Amino acid sequence: MCGIVGAVAQRNVVPILLEGLQRLEYRGYDSAGLAVVHDGQIERQRSTGRVVELTAKSANTNGQIGIAHTRWATHGVPSERNAHPHLSKDKIAVVHNGIIENYEALRTRLTAAGYVFTSDTDTEVIAHLIHTHYVQGKTLLAATQESLRELVGAYAIGVIASDNPDQLVCARRGSPLLLGIGIEEHFIASDVSALLPVTRRVVYLEEGDVVQLERKHYQIYDAQGKPVTRAIVESEMSNESVQLGQYRHYMQKEIHEQPQALADTLESVCNSQSLVPGIFGAEASAVFDDINHVLILACGTSYHSGLVARYWLEEVAGIACTVEVASEYRYRTSVPNPKSLVVVISQSGETADTQAALNHAKSLGHTHTLAICNVAESALVRLCKLRLLTRAGPEIGVASTKAFTTQLAALFLLTLVLAKQRGRLTAAQESAHLKDLRHLPTAVQKVLDLEPIIAKLAEQFANKSNALFLGRGMHYPIAMEGSLKLKEISYIHAEAYPAGELKHGPLALVDKDMPVISVAPNDALLEKLKSNLQEVRARGGELFVFADADSHITEAEGIHIIHMPEHAGLLSPILHTIPLQLLSYYVALQKGTDVDKPRNLAKSVTVE
Numbered sequence: 001m002c003g004i005v006g007a008v009a010q011r012n013v014v015p016i017l018l019e020g021l022q023r024l025e026y027r028g029y030d031s032a033g034l035a036v037v038h039d040g041q042i043e044r045q046r047s048t049g050r051v052v053e054l055t056a057k058s059a060n061t062n063g064q065i066g067i068a069h070t071r072w073a074t075h076g077v078p079s080e081r082n083a084h085p086h087l088s089k090d091k092i093a094v095v096h097n098g099i100i101e102n103y104e105a106l107r108t109r110l111t112a113a114g115y116v117f118t119s120d121t122d123t124e125v126i127a128h129l130i131h132t133h134y135v136q137g138k139t140l141l142a143a144t145q146e147s148l149r150e151l152v153g154a155y156a157i158g159v160i161a162s163d164n165p166d167q168l169v170c171a172r173r174g175s176p177l178l179l180g181i182g183i184e185e186h187f188i189a190s191d192v193s194a195l196l197p198v199t200r201r202v203v204y205l206e207e208g209d210v211v212q213l214e215r216k217h218y219q220i221y222d223a224q225g226k227p228v229t230r231a232i233v234e235s236e237m238s239n240e241s242v243q244l245g246q247y248r249h250y251m252q253k254e255i256h257e258q259p260q261a262l263a264d265t266l267e268s269v270c271n272s273q274s275l276v277p278g279i280f281g282a283e284a285s286a287v288f289d290d291i292n293h294v295l296i297l298a299c300g301t302s303y304h305s306g307l308v309a310r311y312w313l314e315e316v317a318g319i320a321c322t323v324e325v326a327s328e329y330r331y332r333t334s335v336p337n338p339k340s341l342v343v344v345i346s347q348s349g350e351t352a353d354t355q356a357a358l359n360h361a362k363s364l365g366h367t368h369t370l371a372i373c374n375v376a377e378s379a380l381v382r383l384c385k386l387r388l389l390t391r392a393g394p395e396i397g398v399a400s401t402k403a404f405t406t407q408l409a410a411l412f413l414l415t416l417v418l419a420k421q422r423g424r425l426t427a428a429q430e431s432a433h434l435k436d437l438r439h440l441p442t443a444v445q446k447v448l449d450l451e452p453i454i455a456k457l458a459e460q461f462a463n464k465s466n467a468l469f470l471g472r473g474m475h476y477p478i479a480m481e482g483s484l485k486l487k488e489i490s491y492i493h494a495e496a497y498p499a500g501e502l503k504h505g506p507l508a509l510v511d512k513d514m515p516v517i518s519v520a521p522n523d524a525l526l527e528k529l530k531s532n533l534q535e536v537r538a539r540g541g542e543l544f545v546f547a548d549a550d551s552h553i554t555e556a557e558g559i560h561i562i563h564m565p566e567h568a569g570l571l572s573p574i575l576h577t578i579p580l581q582l583l584s585y586y587v588a589l590q591k592g593t594d595v596d597k598p599r600n601l602a603k604s605v606t607v608e
């Protein structure tokens with residue numbers, strides 16, 4: 001959600017900034033801009049739309065120090081005047097990711113002091129605040145530190161000044177920012193993918209850090225202004241992992257990466273003969289001994305993985321589980337249970353709603369916390385006592401795919417470890433589950449082989465405006481996930497129902513123009529589901545049924561059957577996710593939407 005890049009070097013930094021922005025575009029893509037210092041002046045270029053527009057505008061811009069930004073609008077519509085960087089009196093330029101909550105009060109004060117606002121953003125107050133201190137003779141660093149004391153809210157910022165061609169100042173609180181260490185050049189970025197062409201050596205900043213960067217030197221100050229040293233780490237993210245390669249879109253690439261992502265996530269477990277709590281951290285065994293309930297908090301697709309986990313945890317581990325949408329949880333009065341394990345699930349580990357929910361749970365006295373997350377250095381991972389990292393690799397497409405299935409794999413591991421610790425898993429069951437997990441990547445690959453069939457099927461959705469998704473039991477959340485994917489990237493209105501609910505209302509929607517997509521694994525609920533499907537067919541609804549090979553549902557007029565290659569028992573929700581991802585992808589292609597950057601959305605939702 002908004003991407004920041006900055007650089008101070010001996011070479012022209014504009015190509016570095018533009019390349020970095022391209023790579024961060026998934027974080028926001030309604031406008032972009034950059035500013036460099038050149039001959040004692042700030043040169044700024046901004047444009048609405050994508051980074052390519054900015055690139056075209058910046059052909060004649062150059063400078064050895066600069067900051068750049070790609071925006072996902074919060075305050076103020078997407079427009080050139082609201083695009084970052086924001087300037088104060090042509091002296092200070094600022095890029096910002098996050099939200100300044102007290103910006104209205106600051107804006108009133110700064111307006112009274114004679115500052116003229118040229119945008120509707122909260123960011124502009126930061127530029128003017130820094131300016132007020134800077135013109136009083138403070139260094140850029142001191143002026144920034146002074147200004148940050150007055151800000152309430154979340155920020156990652158980059159700052160330059162027209163009369164200071166050697167120093168770039170940056171800071172973070174609540175929004176991610178890291179430093180890139182080059183040879184006699186330094187960089188800042190919202191995430192490491194932006195810097196891969198120039199360096200892999202990075203420093204992850206801590207909450208409240210402020211940094212002064214020069215070409216040959218940098219110094220980090222903590223929230224109290226004390227100079228501190230933070231570790232330099234070599235990022236393991238490879239340049240190839242963020243390249244499209246043979247694929248047309250990142251979403252397609254990421255769908256196809258699922259066998260590997262699952263294999264990587266399960267690697268340590270599948271190579272061993274038995275499951276140990278230690279995979280969740282050193283304190284896991286003691287924590288798991290002390291719990292009688294699991295409370296899962298997450299948003300969007302990650303929330304759906306939590307919903308599946310509830311079925312597993314209650315059925316296999318025999319432990320009560322509640323799953324809450326993170327953005328709702330903290331605004332209701334709930335009854336805390338100190339014996340709950342609070343599990344936060346997130347691809348990015350940055351989602352503001354999930355972080356706030358976790359903090360709320362802690363404030364209620366919950367101490368047993370576990371993060372299931374795809375980003376090792378993220379805020380959520382740092383905030384939790386226990387962790388299990390999914391190893392899906394970078395997910396660039398805005399619609400989450402491989403992050404979801406790896407979350408499911410991680411949650412299944414949690415289920416098995418808790419079941420074992422609670423004496424509900426025999427050695428034979430444990431080894432049978434491990435065998436199934438080892439086979440999972442192969443099983444997923446076989447489902448991916450259905451791609452041509454699903455691509456063909458998608459043609460029938462191109463002219464539809466609505467769709468219903470049905471599932472039962474642990475496949476109901478998979479229907480929800482299928483419906484979310486279709487909405488997100490094809491803009492077709494879709495809703496998911498547990499199939500038994502149809503007759504309680506939604507059946508009224510069913511007619512020949514309403515495609516009904518059904519997840520129909522061969523499980524205990526199959527016969528019930530078949531009756532629900534008959535209810536649809538009797539009203540003229542067209543059915544698209546993802547059935548297991550042994551589900552015995554036969555193709556007929558208005559009933560299209562897609563046979564899944566194999567039945568995966570408890571792991572079936574993972575397999576049944578794949579064709580729904582492919583369906584959304586191919587429907588979106590039919591509709592000609594921007595698959596990787598659907599309208600109005602952004603990856604990593606770091607605002608409330």
Ligand code: F6R
Pocket residue numbers: 299300301302303345346347348349350351354398399400401484488604605
């Ligand atoms: C949907 C999607 C979102 C995210 C949600 C939470 O495809 O990607 O619904 O799942 O914004 O994000 P994370 O998992 O990063 O906390």
